[in-house]
Amino acid sequence: MPYLEIDNLSADYGKVPVLQDINLAVERGEIVSIIGPSGSGKSTLLRVLTGLLKPRAGSVAVAGEKLRYDSPKDLRRAREKFAIVFQQFNLFQNMTALRNVTIAPTIVQKRKAAEVEAEARALLEKVGLSHRIDAYPDEMSGGQQQRVAIARALALKPDILHLDEVTSALDPELVSEVLDTIRLLADDGMTMMIVSHEMGFVREVSSKVVFMADGRVVEVGPPEQIFDNPQTQRCTDFVSRILRH
Amino acid sequence: MNYTLQFGQVTPYLWYLAGGAWIALQLAVVAFIIGWAIGLVCASITEYGPKPARIAVRSYVVFVLNTPLLVQIFFIYFALPDYGILLDSYDAVLIGLALNAGAYMSEIQRAGFRSIRREEIEAAETLGFTRVQSIRYVVVPHILKVLYPPLSNQFIIITMSTSIAAIFGVEELTGRAYNINSITFRSLEVFSISAVYYIVLTIVASTILYTVGRYFFRIKGSVF
Numbered sequence: 001m002p003y004l005e006i007d008n009l010s011a012d013y014g015k016v017p018v019l020q021d022i023n024l025a026v027e028r029g030e031i032v033s034i035i036g037p038s039g040s041g042k043s044t045l046l047r048v049l050t051g052l053l054k055p056r057a058g059s060v061a062v063a064g065e066k067l068r069y070d071s072p073k074d075l076r077r078a079r080e081k082f083a084i085v086f087q088q089f090n091l092f093q094n095m096t097a098l099r100n101v102t103i104a105p106t107i108v109q110k111r112k113a114a115e116v117e118a119e120a121r122a123l124l125e126k127v128g129l130s131h132r133i134d135a136y137p138d139e140m141s142g143g144q145q146q147r148v149a150i151a152r153a154l155a156l157k158p159d160i161l162h163l164d165e166v167t168s169a170l171d172p173e174l175v176s177e178v179l180d181t182i183r184l185l186a187d188d189g190m191t192m193m194i195v196s197h198e199m200g201f202v203r204e205v206s207s208k209v210v211f212m213a214d215g216r217v218v219e220v221g222p223p224e225q226i227f228d229n230p231q232t233q234r235c236t237d238f239v240s241r242i243l244r245h
Numbered sequence: 246m247n248y249t250l251q252f253g254q255v256t257p258y259l260w261y262l263a264g265g266a267w268i269a270l271q272l273a274v275v276a277f278i279i280g281w282a283i284g285l286v287c288a289s290i291t292e293y294g295p296k297p298a299r300i301a302v303r304s305y306v307v308f309v310l311n312t313p314l315l316v317q318i319f320f321i322y323f324a325l326p327d328y329g330i331l332l333d334s335y336d337a338v339l340i341g342l343a344l345n346a347g348a349y350m351s352e353i354q355r356a357g358f359r360s361i362r363r364e365e366i367e368a369a370e371t372l373g374f375t376r377v378q379s380i381r382y383v384v385v386p387h388i389l390k391v392l393y394p395p396l397s398n399q400f401i402i403i404t405m406s407t408s409i410a411a412i413f414g415v416e417e418l419t420g421r422a423y424n425i426n427s428i429t430f431r432s433l434e435v436f437s438i439s440a441v442y443y444i445v446l447t448i449v450a451s452t453i454l455y456t457v458g459r460y461f462f463r464i465k466g467s468v469f
């Protein structure tokens with residue numbers, strides 16, 4: 001039984017169908033990357049998984065237990081398992097780096113402040129920011145903010161970390177520091193779902209690559225298959241277009 | 246021109262003037278608080294309320310923003326008695342100042358509501374915050390920070406506007422200066438001293454406001 005099982009998942013914004021019959025299985029410790037043209041529904045899939053959007057049909061199960069999206073309480077439970085980091089960081093602007101990381105464990109999980117703070121300091125050290133603990137988001141570079149956002153997401157000890165184009169808003173010279181942080185998490189065996197346009201990185205870290213188009217999963221396979229020997233025409237076109245530049 | 250400054254004739258009235266400054270400050274604080282509350286209600290209705298209420302609120306705001314404060318208070322003081330509403334001059338001025346400030350602070354606070362960052366609320370949601378928690382920890386601190394500087398300015402403007410009360414015979418700072426002037430006829434001395442009182446009043450207020458702003462909201466700025 002796979003760790004995360006997405007079964008015939010569909011979702012829409014109003015009347016517009018955005019995800020159609022998504023099926024996907026993720027094993028514990030796996031790194032699954034999602035690629036595909038803009039507007040193909042990659043962000044929407046992560047939004048459904050992290051409880052920001054209610055699916056229209058289908059189901060998501062973690063370790064055999066189906067997630068329920070009906071009551072806010074169920075949703076909050078689901079969210080403790082799934083963390084997400086966004087393209088635009090979305091840090092709390094009125095809080096320091098440390099406070100950004102400690103707030104959720106403190107007020108959501110109601111854990112002891114001292115214990116939470118010690119863990120947060122360790123997390124910020126791990127992402128290479130021990131020297132910026134008291135900085136506010138507007139005092140940090142994009143790369144630093146994104147690393148704080150990753151530390152914040154990890155503070156709740158999620159089972160799966162979702163990363164939605166986390167380097168797309170960064171200046172080119174800041175991309176590698178964030179990718180290095182993700183590599184560290186990969187070495188720790190963190191289960192991740194990564195939406196990214198950094199094809200070299202995707203190829204290097206992924207155990208599995210999902211190619212999406214028009215709200216559907218078109219092809220799934222190991223990176224070698226997707227990048228070197230795609231089995232579908234759409235995936236072939238997309239990959240050749242991307243790898244040309 | 247051979248005008249000799251004679252502050253000596255005015256010095257006996259310094260405490261009397263200080264009392265006037267105190268009344269001006271009270272007027273400003275009360276008008277600000279009432280105006281802030283009016284502004285909050287109006288801004289909420291304008292942004293989130295039903296259409297008829299929105300139209301009523303917009304009419305009030307547009308009317309106030311496009312007429313002079315003095316005319317508004319004349320209306321309250323001289324025209325309302327025709328409808329059986331008789332106010333003493335202090336209350337008429339206070340209500341006029343508050344209604345005027347309310348319209349300005351409605352516009353200011355609307356801008357605050359509009360600056361709420363949807364993405365931060367979403368981030369709070371994915372971290373498992375309840376609705377109340379995201380309002381308490383994310384929305385309110387953000388709005389306060391955005392609103393603090395323009396609301397501080399508004400307070401200073403109201404403080405200056407209290408001088409209009411003199412026209413209605415309220416013995417605040419300008420009213421008292423006017424009284425002293427008609428006794429001593431030392432206009433230059435009397436009004437320059439009252440100007441100094443206003444400056445002291447606003448500098449003290451600004452300093453307090455800036456200090457609070459810097460400490461609680463990380464707002465950079467200085468009085469000068």
Ligand SMILES: Nc1ncnc2c1ncn2[C@@H]1O[C@H](COP(=O)(O)OP(=O)(O)O)[C@@H](O)[C@H]1O
Binds near residue numbers: 016039042045
């Ligand atoms: N908030 C929204 N309201 C309506 N349509 C949306 C919204 N967000 C995304 N969409 C639409 O859903 C589709 C998938 O978008 P998205 O999941 O963001 O794609 P991707 O992340 O792959 O670029 C697009 O056609 C987009 O226009």
Ligand SMILES: [Mg+2]
Binds near residue numbers: 042
């Ligand atoms: Mg996207």
